[in-house]
Amino acid sequence: MDNFDSLYSRYLDEFNDFLQSRTDIKKFEGRDSDGFYSVMEAITYSLANGGKRIRPVIALEFCRLCSGDHTDALDFALAIEMIHTYSLIHDDLPCMDDDDLRRGKPSNHIVYGYANALLAGDGLQALAFETIARSELSDDKKTAAITLLADAAGPCGMVAGQAMDLDNENKYIGLDDLKATDSLKTGKLITASALMGCIAGSADREKFLAAETYSKNIGLAFQIVDDILDVTGDESKLGKPVGSDEISGKSTYVTLLGIDEAKRLAKELTTEAVRALTVFGDDAWFLEELASKLLYRES
Amino acid sequence: MDNFDSLYSRYLDEFNDFLQSRTDIKKFEGRDSDGFYSVMEAITYSLANGGKRIRPVIALEFCRLCSGDHTDALDFALAIEMIHTYSLIHDDLPCMDDDDLRRGKPSNHIVYGYANALLAGDGLQALAFETIARSELSDDKKTAAITLLADAAGPCGMVAGQAMDLDNENKYIGLDDLKATDSLKTGKLITASALMGCIAGSADREKFLAAETYSKNIGLAFQIVDDILDVTGDESKLGKPVGSDEISGKSTYVTLLGIDEAKRLAKELTTEAVRALTVFGDDAWFLEELASKLLYRES
Numbered sequence: 199m200d201n202f203d204s205l206y207s208r209y210l211d212e213f214n215d216f217l218q219s220r221t222d223i224k225k226f227e228g229r230d231s232d233g234f235y236s237v238m239e240a241i242t243y244s245l246a247n248g249g250k251r252i253r254p255v256i257a258l259e260f261c262r263l264c265s266g267d268h269t270d271a272l273d274f275a276l277a278i279e280m281i282h283t284y285s286l287i288h289d290d291l292p293c294m295d296d297d298d299l300r301r302g303k304p305s306n307h308i309v310y311g312y313a314n315a316l317l318a319g320d321g322l323q324a325l326a327f328e329t330i331a332r333s334e335l336s337d338d339k340k341t342a343a344i345t346l347l348a349d350a351a352g353p354c355g356m357v358a359g360q361a362m363d364l365d366n367e368n369k370y371i372g373l374d375d376l377k378a379t380d381s382l383k384t385g386k387l388i389t390a391s392a393l394m395g396c397i398a399g400s401a402d403r404e405k406f407l408a409a410e411t412y413s414k415n416i417g418l419a420f421q422i423v424d425d426i427l428d429v430t431g432d433e434s435k436l437g438k439p440v441g442s443d444e445i446s447g448k449s450t451y452v453t454l455l456g457i458d459e460a461k462r463l464a465k466e467l468t469t470e471a472v473r474a475l476t477v478f479g480d481d482a483w484f485l486e487e488l489a490s491k492l493l494y495r496e497s
Numbered sequence: 498m499d500n501f502d503s504l505y506s507r508y509l510d511e512f513n514d515f516l517q518s519r520t521d522i523k524k525f526e527g528r529d530s531d532g533f534y535s536v537m538e539a540i541t542y543s544l545a546n547g548g549k550r551i552r553p554v555i556a557l558e559f560c561r562l563c564s565g566d567h568t569d570a571l572d573f574a575l576a577i578e579m580i581h582t583y584s585l586i587h588d589d590l591p592c593m594d595d596d597d598l599r600r601g602k603p604s605n606h607i608v609y610g611y612a613n614a615l616l617a618g619d620g621l622q623a624l625a626f627e628t629i630a631r632s633e634l635s636d637d638k639k640t641a642a643i644t645l646l647a648d649a650a651g652p653c654g655m656v657a658g659q660a661m662d663l664d665n666e667n668k669y670i671g672l673d674d675l676k677a678t679d680s681l682k683t684g685k686l687i688t689a690s691a692l693m694g695c696i697a698g699s700a701d702r703e704k705f706l707a708a709e710t711y712s713k714n715i716g717l718a719f720q721i722v723d724d725i726l727d728v729t730g731d732e733s734k735l736g737k738p739v740g741s742d743e744i745s746g747k748s749t750y751v752t753l754l755g756i757d758e759a760k761r762l763a764k765e766l767t768t769e770a771v772r773a774l775t776v777f778g779d780d781a782w783f784l785e786e787l788a789s790k791l792l793y794r795e796s
Contacts, residue, residue: 352623
């Protein structure tokens with residue numbers, strides 16, 4: 199019988215193996231070129247520097263909850279991680295956040311240069327949709343997943359959130375605007391992860407709605423905890439300096455609500471998320487624990 | 498009975514109307530946000546500054562040739578033009594070609610700034626795949642079209658060609674390398690246009706192969722004529738200065754082959770393209786004339 203940590207690391211290992219196999223340059227024989235190798239080197243550099251792979255794990259687990267087999271969602275999970283990774287590469291560029299480090303390693307453009315990092319991100323986005331289109335699921339599932347992912351990534355989702363983030367710089371933002379920005383910038387892709395897992399697992403409408411409620415709530419709680427950790431966190435555990443939000447002078451859940459109220463809100467959202475899991479019965483223990491781990495995380 | 502010019506302008510008008518309707522911000526009600534409006538303004542600026550819309554016209558005409566109805570390919574044609582437009586926005590960025598002008602108007606980043614132009618390109622790529630996924634064609638056609646388009650746009654296609662182009666700067670490139678770069682950078686998207694038209698029109702294998710041969714040959718001929726016009730063209734007709742290739746010192750079909758041999762090669766490729774159309778019978782007159790117009794164009 200799995201416990202949380204053993205199941206999480208099993209998902210993580212399986213996902214990382216799958217990622218490596220699907221992006222193995224040998225698989226592209228006949229479609230390769232000098233340009234292919236140069237772009238793929240930059241792409242795999244950033245894909246390999248993965249974090250907790252929370253989005254893929256959510257997709258795999260929702261698929262397992264619905265159909266009993268998480269492996270059906272591997273291609274969808276990979277596509278989601280590719281979109282997430284491309285957004286980090288572009289976010290780190292000098293014209294955006296201008297970050298030299300990503301998860302303790304030099305950012306893509308520091309290693310490969312500005313133009314190649316731009317192309318790596320562009321190529322990765324195309325590869326995400328190709329990964330879904332070439333998967334072995336049925337065409338209607340693939341089309342539904344592509345619609346969801348493109349909506350979450352494009353001008354109605356992530357890209358809109360990034361534009362709002364740029365616009366928010368150096369000005370006072372109220373709580374509603376901050377929530378709206380976060381729900382687009384990071385929330386929609388987390389929700390897409392849950393829903394794409396449901397698509398792979400042939401979920402019914404009730405389960406879809408539950409997955410949506412769960413993922414929206416943990417997505418927002420995740421952002422709030424991020425802001426709290428930026429004030430109260432331990433630099434050695436976080437692997438990045440604390441207090442960066444204060445230096446950049448941006449509005450956060452902590453500056454708007456204070457630490458205690460921010461903590462209370464994150465807890466409330468987590469409770470709301472867990473409540474939505476009722477429809478899955480006892481089998482939802484992993485997602486329950488995931489919500490709580492994300493709330494009480496130290497990094 | 499249509500002649501070439503009347504059919505071309507009918508396609509052009511219909512495509513531009515369709516583009517405007519599909520990107521009308523009112524259509525996104527319920528999915529809009531401040532960020533959405535800012536990204537869509539930059540996106541529609543570049544989409545509206547269209548050129549000859551050659552790719553959409555090729556897609557529509559191959560669909561008509563196969564099924565008698567070109568309108569089935571409108572969504573595919575739009576998706577292709579979105580990919581083409583996003584690549585132009587990113588190509589013009591300071592870290593790439595650093596071009597302030599595109600078709601006589603200020604480039605996207607000159608109007609909206611570097612970061613917003615980056616996001617407009619990113620959003621446009623997502624929108625391209627969403628456009629196909631939401632179209633009314635069957636799921637198997639949509640999946641096939643997305644596979645083709647993502648392959649043509651990603652690390653096995655356009656992005657690889659752009660990376661090779663960056664790598665080719667200021668060094669001597671042989672004819673084979675130049676052809677390889679062009680076939681990835683621009684050729685594969687032109688071929689995808691023809692093949693996606695065939696998918697929309699339910700073409701058989703013989704027609705697919707003919708469309709592939711036609712489009713590969715006119716794609717390469719197009720690049721060669723571009724290089725010739727950069728030497729012999731009339732600036733007032735081209736709408737851009739001639740001689741830019743010589744100034745940038747890059748290898749072109751003209752520097753490698755000389756004007757006469759370059760002209761001969763473009764003509765030979767055009768003949769090859771037209772020969773492939775035999776399978777479509779007399780009905781292929783439009784594509785025949787298109788190949789010849791592209792060969793003898795003055796801009």
